[in-house]
Amino acid sequence: MPVEQPPPGILPGEVRVAAGSIYGTTDAPRAWYLYLRTKLLQNGLHECALEKGLFALHDDSGFRMLLSSHVDDLAIAMQDKTDLRAVVATLCKELHMRTETLPATYCGKLVECLPDCIRVTQPKALSRLEPVQLSSLRKSMAESAITAEEQTLYRSLVGQLLWLATQTRPDLAFATSRAAQKFVTATVQDLLHLNLLVKRAKALSTMGLVFRRGLIDLVTVSVLEYGDSAFANMLGSKSQFGVATVLTHDVSRYVEGGYDSGVLVLWCSATVKRVVRSTLAAEAYAISEAVETGQALRHLLVEISSPANSRGEPLKLKNLEEQATRRLLTVVTDSHNLAATLPKDSTCVSDKRLRIVVAMLRQCFDSAEHATLLWKPTGLMLADALTKEVKADRLHAALQAEPTLPLPTPPTAPLQPQQHVTNIWMVEPVRDDDDLFLIGLIVGFVGCVAVEFVGRRCVLRALRFCFRRFRHVDSASVAVVPRRNVRFRTVATQTSSSVNPRSVTQRNRFGHAAVYVSASHSRTAVAEPLVRAM
Known part of the structure; x- marks a missing residue:
């Protein structure tokens, strides 16, 4: 609508050319961006080359003001100086804007300034969430496809959850991503799961982002990335990966559960765009996403935090690479296979396409890049809840910047000789493929037949004879190591006089329980529990 009526003398059907952009037309957003950028540059701010819409004001000591723009909503962080307040007042006058003090709503997020932290939540978005109402009869038709009306409600609800999951609630990211992949094939059961998610x-x-005051210095902070993946757990045998980005000054403490020493700033939960053949491939793609995110953030931090040159301009891109590699980048994985594959130049994976990803990762973690790949167990993997349906306790602690209890350490003190050892491991060498798994199934089947028709005592004597020449090995909390440093995997356990793998909740890939053992035993002694397991 025009601001005022057109001047008299205009004939009906007369065409006039607008001197400027009109609100609502296709060129209006671009015209507004150029106008805003011009005004900000005139007031001494410079636009970041790596992040359009992010502006910074520098001097000889570094940056003094950061301004993030979202159309006509501006968020400003600055030092409390008189000259900077004058810049803000000038911008408000030239752009016809008004300022708001915290707490305030910015782009649908409530920003609260508390004495010890800044909290970002989305209470309005949460209040608008309403589950889809279904009758009892409709709920009983779990496998039935949803109707057109239900599909509209389903997509609307997924859109609302996606807004929450991408802004302040990473604990909802995996379930929402899984629901979004079922837009076409959704059933009543999926709709019920969506209601539970609501x-x-x-x-x-009250869950949301928390930024502790005085915790982060953007000039010296390190970038910490978590990358995880679940193999073939989504529709079409796709693998779900998750990436979490943290800023911290104490990497070693944060990765052990000290989440009060850093800030969670970015996260992502999505599928690997290519169907992969192995867990190693899925983990490699997740780590590639994590390291690329970390490199981009590391370069951006260097660009906005570097002092200006003699002309008041920020660091040029040609000098950015050299400066960025001086800042530490740490990437955490829970795949021991991947962590062992990358450092070895002689290691060759069977998947030809995966070799390209492995070669890329080796270059990313080169010593000149100042990037490190760190292995941690799954219990310390922050991105685990972004790849599968598990408890998000660690994500919640990271969001609130609160420490968590470390993982319990397995017993390390050796048992006395007179003590009775109740748990014994049966182990075998670990390989990357599943050949040994198939061989184990065949051997197990043959062993069952032999026990049934030949007799347990004869089979036991044969197995003891086969293992008689092997020396003793020492057990550990995860694996035992014989000569030549070959790792072993648990395939059977003994508790007292029988094997009961179903009574233990933690299982390995062979379906048997994994238990802690700290006592020496020989290969001859582990043949008996294998027969009892069969």
């Missing part, structure tokens, strides 16, 4: 989101209505 309940879970509302149960933690």
Whole structure:
């Protein structure tokens, strides 16, 4: 609508050319961006080359003001100086804007300034979440495809959850991503799962991002990345990967569960775009996403935090690479196979396409890049809840910047000789493929037949004879190591006089329970529990 009526003398059907952009037309957003950028440059700010819409004001000591723009909503962080307040006042006058003090809503997020932290939540978005109402009869038709009306409600609800999951609630990211992949094939059961997700989101209505005051210095902070993947757990045998980005000054403490020493700033939960053949490939693609995210953030931090040159301009891109590699980048994985594959030049994977990804990762973690790949167990993997349906306790602690209890350490003191050892491991060498798994199934089947028709005592004597020449090995909390440093994997356990793998919740790939053992035993002694397991 025009601001005022057109001047008299205009004939009906007369065509006039607008001197400027008109709100609502296709060129209006671009015209506004150019106008805003011009005004900001005139007031001494410079646009970041790596992040359009992010502006910084530098001097000889570094940056003094950061301004993030989202159309006509501007968020400003600056030092409390008189000259900077004058810049803000000038911008408000030239752009016809008004300022708001915290707490305030910015782009749908409530920003609260508390004495010890800054909290970002989305209470309005949560209050608008409403589950889809279904009758009892409709709920009983779990495998039935949803109707057109239900599909509209389904997509609307997924869109609302995606807004929450991408802004302040990473604990909802995996379930929402899984629901978004079922837009076409969704069933009533999927709709019921979505309703449960709404309940879970509302149960933690106060959950959101927390930035502790005085915790982060952007000039010296390190970038910490978590990359994880779940192999072939999504539709079409696709693998779900998750990436979490943290800023911290104490990497070693944060990776052990000290989440009060850093800030979670970015996360992502999505599928690997290519169907992969192995867990190693899925983990490699997840780590590639993590290291690329970390490199981009590391370069951006260097660009905005470097002092200006003699002309008041920020660091040029040609000098950015050299400066960025001086800042530490740490990437955490829970795949021991991947962590062992990358440092070895002689290691050759069978998947030809995977070799390209492995070669790329080796270059990324080169010593000149100042990037490190760190292995940690799954219990310390922050991105684990971004790849599968598990408890998100560690994500919640990272969001709130609160420490968590470390993982329990297995017993390391050796048992006395007179003590009775109740748990014994049966182990075998680990390989990357599943050949040994298939061989184990065949041997197990033959062993069962032999026990049934030949007799347990004869089979036991044969197995003892086969293992008689092997020397003793020492057990550890995860694996035992014989000569030549070959790693072993648990395939059977003994508790007292029988094997009961179903009574233990933690299982390995062979379906048997994994237990802690700290006592020496020989290969001859582990033949008996294998027969009892069969």
